[in-house]
Amino acid sequence: MSSSTAPQGMAAHVSATKLIAITWTGVALGLVFTTMRVVIRVRRAHGILVDDYFVIVGLILLITNAVLQTIQTPHIYSMLFGENIVHHTVLYTRYEFIIIGLFWSVLWSIKGSFLALFWSITAGLPGYRRACLATGLFAFLSYGGCWFASAFTCHPATDYFKFGKCTKPIDRKGSIISISYSTAVDILTDLIIMYIPLHLLHRAKITLRQKISLGFIFSIGCFIIATAIVRAVQITDKAYTDPVGLAVWGVVESSVSVIVGCLPPLKTWVSRSEREYVSRSQGATRIQSLAGSEEPPLPLEDMKLSIDESGRVRMTGSQNRVILNERSSRLVTSD
Numbered sequence: 001m002s003s004s005t006a007p008q009g010m011a012a013h014v015s016a017t018k019l020i021a022i023t024w025t026g027v028a029l030g031l032v033f034t035t036m037r038v039v040i041r042v043r044r045a046h047g048i049l050v051d052d053y054f055v056i057v058g059l060i061l062l063i064t065n066a067v068l069q070t071i072q073t074p075h076i077y078s079m080l081f082g083e084n085i086v087h088h089t090v091l092y093t094r095y096e097f098i099i100i101g102l103f104w105s106v107l108w109s110i111k112g113s114f115l116a117l118f119w120s121i122t123a124g125l126p127g128y129r130r131a132c133l134a135t136g137l138f139a140f141l142s143y144g145g146c147w148f149a150s151a152f153t154c155h156p157a158t159d160y161f162k163f164g165k166c167t168k169p170i171d172r173k174g175s176i177i178s179i180s181y182s183t184a185v186d187i188l189t190d191l192i193i194m195y196i197p198l199h200l201l202h203r204a205k206i207t208l209r210q211k212i213s214l215g216f217i218f219s220i221g222c223f224i225i226a227t228a229i230v231r232a233v234q235i236t237d238k239a240y241t242d243p244v245g246l247a248v249w250g251v252v253e254s255s256v257s258v259i260v261g262c263l264p265p266l267k268t269w270v271s272r273s274e275r276e277y278v279s280r281s282q283g284a285t286r287i288q289s290l291a292g293s294e295e296p297p298l299p300l301e302d303m304k305l306s307i308d309e310s311g312r313v314r315m316t317g318s319q320n321r322v323i324l325n326e327r328s329s330r331l332v333t334s335d
Contacts, residue, residue: 009244010244010245010248011080011242011243014248019073019076020070022248022252023066023069024066024070025255026062026066026254027063030058030255030262031063033258033263033266034056036262037052037055040266050116051112051113051116051264055109055262057112058109058110058261061102061106064102065103065251068095068099068102069099072095075092076244080243090162090163093161093166097150097160099247099250100250101150104147104186105143106257107254112139113261114221115135115139117264125200128200132196138189139193149177155174172237175237179232179235183228183229190221190225190228191225193221194219194221198215201218220264221260223256224253224257231250
């Protein structure tokens, strides 16, 4: 860390008060969106579902991280302005190790939420279920890899919390590798998670409007990916010289992640308040979606996919009507 009294990077423009304000603004937005999600689920699905629990865990971790960030902030600025550098640097490092771990935990909780949602969608489809399991295993291992990489940003790792012991060239290189690795597996995991329902959607026989609507829901992880890329660009090779920038972009990405994770149930609240009829050619088939109503059996050869007002995914095909209920993740068919 620099011992100069003139702060570098984002600290030159963001005061301690502003950093704390940014941190809690992100928490407030996450809390608002999570509350909206839970209220909608309770009203429409009559209970909290598995994917909701993952989002709630993500919010709790975000709040915990904000508390630690608030406690850590005075140490950041005292360190940057040269006030008792040894004491504040050691405390900063101790808090930072936990904050970074909680940051990853928030992101991976939201990944778990999407996986839980897509797991329910793929009920009765063993190939897709295996893909979900494989993706979950990859996500778990990559999450552990993030902690491992973080520990080895200092050589040896036992010197991690010792003042002035982690500023060697190999440590800076280790920091770049850690950020690059965590960003790469973060993005790759999101892409794999999105691919599962998008591949299923590609095979579904539904209207273009429905494909666009569902495709948007299944692709909203792109917002998290974009934020991750921006964060990586902004902090790579600056973790030692711009701790304020590191904090700000960590808050931004984790807050965006929680907000985006809350969006799927909100879609039904925004766009499914009116009656909607979709007719097939020659009037052979009609899909009727009404508040609290059931869809009639559809004698189609190909699978069909839709989302009702309660947030349930409905698929039909091959002489059966298939309802995928998010609550039970069970497959129900009727002739």
